[in-house]
Amino acid sequence: MTPPPSSPADTVVELTGITKRFTGTLANDAVDLRVRRGEIHALMGENGAGKSTLMSILYGMERRDAGTIRVNGREVEFSDPADAIAAGLGMVHQSFRLFDSLTVAENVVFRAEPRRFGLLDHAAARRSVRELAEEHGLPVDPDARVGDLPVGVRQRVEILKLLYRGARVLILDEPTAVLTPDEADRLFAVLKSLAAQGHSVIIVTHKLHEVMEGSDSVTVLRDGRVTARLRTADTTAAELAEAMTGRRVELDRIRPPGTPGDLVLSVSGVRGVDLTVRAGEIVGIAGVAGNGQSELIEALAGLRPVSAGRVELAGQDITHASPAARRAAGLAYVPEDRAAVGTAPAASLAENLAMGHHRRSLATRRGLLHPAALRTHARSLIERYGIKAPSPAAPAGALSGGNLQKLVVARELAHGAPLLLVEQPTRGVDIGAIQQIHDQLIAYRDAGHAVLLVSAELSEVRGLSDRILVMYEGRISASYTREDADERTLGLAMAGAVGVA
Known part of the structure; x- marks a missing residue:
């Protein structure tokens, strides 16, 4: 499987030889990952293949044992997520990290608040969130209490938090795991719009149809190693499934009906x-x-x-x-x-x-x-x-x-x-x-x-x-x-x- 070509000029994130060991487990084994400017890059693999560990290393949540990380061509060393955010990276986790008792605007500007006379400028916060939401097609009410919002809207708040902080690379871990099909479609429409504006998106997902329909490139991990790195347009769902599992997977199995009894x-x-x-x-x-x-x-x-x-x-x-x-x-x-x-x-x-x-x-x-x-x-x-x-x-x-x-x-x-x-x-x-x-x-x-x-x-x-x-x-x-x-x-x-x- 041939990786998509990329040049140093359009590569915004480059992981080379990333290795991470936990007690009794080699989670990442000399993993390479390259993400280009303006693309949606899918990271796939079975549960336990090392995807979350790799993203945790990229985002400064875990320390690698070996390998290098480059962002916009510069080698970086992130000691925590704050360093990654400062370098233009942002991550939306499976379990959202929001304050239910605060409003949307208060969540978005948390720790980066506009101030007036030393206090939070609520009007400026609401205005910034409203403008950002309109710009990126992420409709939310800045005054709504987050605890009252459905899960799909909460995810929009998480994305707005990253954009407010100037993130140019967005990492989304299983972004559609808690969404309805309609919400998932709307999310991918937003992600494609962000990519068209020059943002880069890394999605960690298990869903083959989402990868095939919503990504530009894909990297597959199995047992901590890269087994495929290619353009999505050049592959098939069956090929990706085999790269993930190491075996042919029957994707559309017809199952016989049951025999109802008592x-x-x-x-x-x-x-x-x-x-x-x-x-x-x-x-x-x-x-x-x-x-x-x-x-x-x-x-x-x-x-x-x-x-x-x-x-x-x-x-x-x-x-x-x-x-x-x-x-x-x-x-x-x-x-x-x-x-x-x-x-x-x-x-x-x-x-x-x-x-x-x-x-x-x-x-x-x-x-x-x-x-x-x-x-x-x-x-x-x-x-x-x-x-x-x-x-x-x-x-x-x-x-x-x-x-x-x-x-x-x-x-x-x-x-x-x-x-x-x-x-x-x-x-x-x-x-x-x-x-x-x-x-x-x-x-x-x-x-x-x-x-x-x-x-x-x-x-x-x-x-x-x-x-x-x-x-x-x-x-x-x-x-x-x-x-x-x-x-x-x-x-x-x-x-x-x-x-x-």
Whole structure:
């Protein structure tokens, strides 16, 4: 694979021979990366391939063991992100770093405030943010409190923070992981506009279609090494997937339908929703974010009170049961927020992989957990699900986002609960792991379990579901069989343009 040509004059960021070792892990192995002025450069690789480490080194958050960094042809040494910002770099992290209690304008100008008589000049701050937002097509209300904003608007605030500080190179880590398809399209329109103005953008992403449609160049990492460096126009999604995984990946696998059996989940009048899920089927819920999907799943999982209606699991009324009682009745749950809800970041992998089922399957006669049993259980799941981790004793918070997702999926599938509630099963997960998780969900269904799936990815809902429900303004607005659920039909239903089929 031939790298795109570049000259010293148009190369704005150049990493040469970057090497970084952690205990027991070679995270980056003599990595070279070159980013040109005015381009969108995609950095791809499986979870744990070294992408985040490389960007952390570039942004001054980690110290490299070897190699050089040049910005605009000058060798630099960043001791912290403030040095990188001063050199014209800016980074938007997966977890936004905003103050929820402050306004948009206050967040954008934080630590670079315009002042009047020694105090923050609120009027100047609002004016600067409004002008910057209009210039770059990032509409926000400078006076809005950040804690009240949807996630897509919060991301605009993060980008405005960088532009306000004069960033010419923007690094975005998994920028569409929390966005709807429409928000993702708007984001890439903004990024292309910034590139046309001479900014350079580095996006860390797992999504092949975004790379193919939205980037100019791409660098692929596998196990800490560069395996491909090329122009996006000169490659294919299949070629990139193979460079990431080291094997041919079947991107458009057609999966056989399930064989529905006995009724497992029955929901009547809960938050205005009626639905059923049977053993041996996957029922998918599609809808634009904010139309009630998450609230419904949280109510079914016992995380929100049910004020009206009835929920039955295998004939048992669990409407007002606690989350623990629902688990005991046969419910497993993969939440949308794997970090805050799905795991305890400070606890070990072994402890996280046991949570929720430990009293029944791993407790001793006195009700205590046996460390050896925890480790054995964890090693089995780590190997089976391909979780990249130094040891079962490592804290869950040290895992990459994709590996943390695999941990949650592994834990919830391991005990064969009759019903699985799963939200965004492959968010932030690389192509190889996506295929693996999809295969596991199909196998779970085929073993006779019921699955209720929520995903922002229409292709995922269509590819996995036997039946598809569409939620619009908090209610089920349409129901389709797999054969009837083409993308146009679902899109219209998601926009509220059709009634129940």
